Amino acid sequence: MTLFYNGEILWEGYIYSGKPLVYDEEERHSWEVIIVLPGVEEIPHGTFNDCCNVETVIMSDTVRRIEHRAFQLCSSLMFVKLSTNLEYIGGWAFYFCDSLTSIFIPPSCGYIDNYAFKGCESLTMLGLPQHVQLNQGLFKGTALIKKSPIEVDEDGEYDEDDEDTVIQWIKSINNGEAYALHRASASYDPLSEIIHALVKRHGIKVMRMPNTIGITPSQYLEANTFVDISEKDIINRYILDMMGETV
Incomplete structure (x- = not known):
């Protein structure tokens, strides 16, 4: 109910x-x-x-x-x-x-x-x-x-x-350059451009990199109640970039 x-x-x-x-x-x-x-x-x-x-x-x-x-x-x-x-x-x-x-x-x-x-x-x-x-x-x-x-x-x-x-x-918990994507994924209204730039710089594998308490950017992004982007969107754009195409 x-x-x-x-x-x-x-x-x-x-x-x-x-x-x-x-x-x-x-x-x-x-x-x-x-x-x-x-x-x-x-x-x-x-x-x-x-x-x-x-x-x-x-x-x-x-x-x-x-x-x-x-x-x-x-x-x-x-x-x-x-x-x-x-x-x-x-x-x-x-x-x-x-x-x-x-x-x-x-x-x-x-x-x-x-x-x-x-x-x-x-x-x-x-x-x-x-x-x-x-x-x-x-x-x-x-x-x-x-x-x-x-x-x-x-x-x-x-x-x-x-x-x-x-x-x-x-x-x-997410301080430091190594956890920039964790911070972005857990933040209020994370910008897709920032997340995409970090993934492009470090590779798609960074989405599954755990921080010191074992949480990945992917998990933050999925749970974050303020996001309007998904991991699937990020992966698709990453693949298109690697193929030399634009979105």
């Missing part, structure tokens, strides 16, 4: 002592797709808390804020397309969204609050502009942090004293 969300308040009170409004628990558990309609600027606190069967969320570009715990415990959530005008992601916003493997943050976003993606145990792919301010514990318990050089326990927890080091590492 698909919910076309119009911005109404769907949750009242604190998460563990609050209650759903408008829709009962059975109906909330029936949603598989959430489409946030144009005109909605904010997804309020706890709106989709424990909507455990939601798999897809697509936001209109009017959304500017995702408030605290808005998608907490959406354990089936696999695909999220954020607003291109998003400015803020609240604390615990995607807390324990176990099935989420990737998230791509638009450059309009300036701040992501505490523990926003904590417990997203499948999360490995991240598109993150360098200027975004990150608060504490954002990626604790994720597959991403378990690939880091930071000492973590089996649950992906680490000492709070390591927080600055963690943030620096996250923002440096």
Whole structure:
């Protein structure tokens, strides 16, 4: 079932002592797709808390804020397309969204609050502009942090004293000339001309070259919610170039 969300308040009170409004628990558990309609600027606190069967969320570009715990415990959530005008992601916003493997943050976003993606145990792919301010514990318990050089326990927890080091590492994953194509493929609105130029320079095999956490440009490009080009397009153009033809 698909919910076309119009911005109404769907949750009242604190998460563990609050209650759903408008829709009962059975109906909330029936949603598989959430489409946030144009005109909605904010997804309020706890709106989709424990909507455990939601798999897809697509936001209109009017959304500017995702408030605290808005998608907490959406354990089936696999695909999220954020607003291109998003400015803020609240604390615990995607807390324990176990099935989420990737998230791509638009450059309009300036701040992501505490523990926003904590417990997203499948999360490995991240598109993150360098200027975004990150608060504490954002990626604790994720597959991403378990690939880091930071000492973590089996649950992906680490000492709070390591927080600055963690943030620096996250923002440096695709730094350096060797990972220019990874950066381009994970970026907001990656330009086909830049990607094509990098592939032409290094050869088509570079699309399958893993970075330090094992992710390839091909994987970033396929998962990136802001792209309008595909690996197939890139390969076809590369082949035509090698044949001396133009597109």
